[in-house]
Amino acid sequence: DIAYLNGEFIKRDQAKVSIEDRGFQFGDSIYEVIKLYDGQLFALERHLHRMLKGINRIDINFNYNLEELKKICKQVIKKNQDYPKSKSGSLYIQITRGAAPRSHEFTSDLEPTIIMYLLPTKKYSQALRKEGAAAITMPDRRWELCSVKSTNLLPNILSKQEAKEKGVIEALFVADNKKITEGSSSNVFIVNEGVVKTHPATDDILNGITRSIILDLDYHDFVVREEKFSLNDLYDADEVFITSTTKEVLGIVEIDDKKINNGRVGPITQKIHQKFKNYLN
Ligand code: PDD
Numbered sequence: 001d002i003a004y005l006n007g008e009f010i011k012r013d014q015a016k017v018s019i020e021d022r023g024f025q026f027g028d029s030i031y032e033v034i035k036l037y038d039g040q041l042f043a044l045e046r047h048l049h050r051m052l053k054g055i056n057r058i059d060i061n062f063n064y065n066l067e068e069l070k071k072i073c074k075q076v077i078k079k080n081q082d083y084p085k086s087k088s089g090s091l092y093i094q095i096t097r098g099a100a101p102r103s104h105e106f107t108s109d110l111e112p113t114i115i116m117y118l119l120p121t122k123k124y125s126q127a128l129r130k131e132g133a134a135a136i137t138m139p140d141r142r143w144e145l146c147s148v149k150s151t152n153l154l155p156n157i158l159s160k161q162e163a164k165e166k167g168v169i170e171a172l173f174v175a176d177n178k179k180i181t182e183g184s185s186s187n188v189f190i191v192n193e194g195v196v197k198t199h200p201a202t203d204d205i206l207n208g209i210t211r212s213i214i215l216d217l218d219y220h221d222f223v224v225r226e227e228k229f230s231l232n233d234l235y236d237a238d239e240v241f242i243t244s245t246t247k248e249v250l251g252i253v254e255i256d257d258k259k260i261n262n263g264r265v266g267p268i269t270q271k272i273h274q275k276f277k278n279y280l281n
Helices: 022-026 044-057 066-079 126-131 154-165 209-216 231-236 267-280
Strands: 002-005 008-011 029-037 090-096 113-119 133-139 170-174 180-183 187-192 195-198 223-226 239-244 248-255
Touching (some): 002 066, 044 090, 044 209, 187 209, 187 231, 209 248
Antiparallel strands (some): 180 187, 187 195, 187 239
């Protein structure tokens, strides 16, 4: 399959970046994962907006605008037309500050490194969607700018690995004041007496695209709003679900060995997932 690297389309296994790239040495970079449904990039503009905001926030010297980026994204899909990944995989984008002799501080004249290529689909079985998944809670050991989708993911990957070793799907982060922020690679929602809550889009979380679409949709018999909630609220919730580009909406029925909704995916979780799927079409 074909990757994009700094203006060129080349075979993925031939795409190479410098050992002095700051993305490699410092995690000095931003990324996005955009899902393909039937060969179409889902919520492309929302993803690119978030990426450009992040690039701006960490002062990467980047000159492409939204339209130019959109064009490149679509070209990557086109170049890969003959591969199944271009139908139902995801587009991975990473933009680093660029390569320079190693030094923490940076200058504004660096040439950013831009890569794009397709990832295969992560499969979540129908059984898992129906029966729900388990999660653990972990301390949120990240920094003050979680709103930036940076590739500095050590706390995330170590937490996810611990979740995997415990046989569960996700680690849900608990901040110092017992507040739930989000998952290691997902946003978290709870349902309490017909009110659906998720952490407000502050710098304490990544404002997920799936999350933001769910907040934008209209519902008849319940409300979805941004509101902080605690570890106890999570344990006592009527329903819990997580959202991400690859997971869409996934019910969580067990947290730290405590059952949620008697271990069943709840009705509001199912309704929200259905509504999200309708929005896809
Ligand atoms: N992760 N929170 C974090 C920390 C994430 O890494 C992600 C996504 C989300 C959900 O965001 P979205 O709905 O935009 O995918 C929330 C991606 C998929 C990843 O790292 O692979």
